[in-house]
Amino acid sequence: AAGVIQSPRHLIKEKRETATLKCYPIPRHDTVYWYQQGPGQDPQFLISFYEKMQSDKGSIPDRFSAQQFSDYHSELNMSSLELGDSALYFCASSLGRGSNSPLHFGNGTRLTVT
C-alpha cells in the first residue's frame, strides 16, 4: 500500500540558510501534520493542515512556514536555520482530522545544520 512520502531523506545546510521539506500524503488523505524529533527526543507537533487550510499550530518557530497545496502535498519552509534545528522532521497524514483517525507517518527527513 502507498505510504507517506517525504523528500529529501537527508539534508545538510549551513547556519542561516533556508530549507524546504516536502511531504506527499497517502492518496485520499486530506490532513497533513508536521512533527519535529530532536536527537533522543519524542516527536513534537509543529503544524497541521486540513483541506489545504491550516488546522492547528504547535511549537513551530516563526522562522518556519508551511502550506498544503491543491494536490494535498505539503511543504515545510525553514529559514535562518540554526544549529538547534537539526532534527528528524516527520510528516504524517490521515483521512479527516478527527482525533480517532490514526496518523500514518513518513520515514522522515533528517536535517543537519552545520
Add this chain to the structure above:
Amino acid sequence: AQSVTQLDSQVPVFEEAPVELRCNYSSSVSVYLFWYVQYPNQGLQLLLKYLSGSTLVKGINGFEAEFNKSQTSFHLRKPSVHISDTAEYFCAVNPWGSARQLTFGSGTQLTVLP
C-alpha cells in the same frame, strides 16, 4: 493539556522472553491512546490504538495493550519477543473531539538480546 509518561527509557530483554513497556498519561478529558514503533532511521509505525470498547487491544507483530482508566495507564505487552522487535516505542494520546495533536511520551528503547 495532556502528558504522557513512559517510565522506562531503556528495556533490555532476552529473545523469547515476555516484555511490558509502561505508559501512564494525564489528561483532564477523555483521550484516545496509541502505541507507535520507530525502527532505526525510519518513521513512526502504528502498533495499536484504543478508541473505545474492550480495554484489551491487539496490534500488529503480536503486541497488545490494556487500557486501565482508573490507573490512567496503557501498558504494552508481548509474550515472547524477537530480535526484530528491537526498536523505540512511543506511547501517545489525543483528546476526544480535538483536531489531531498527538502528545507523545519520551519513548522506550526496547533491545532484544540473543
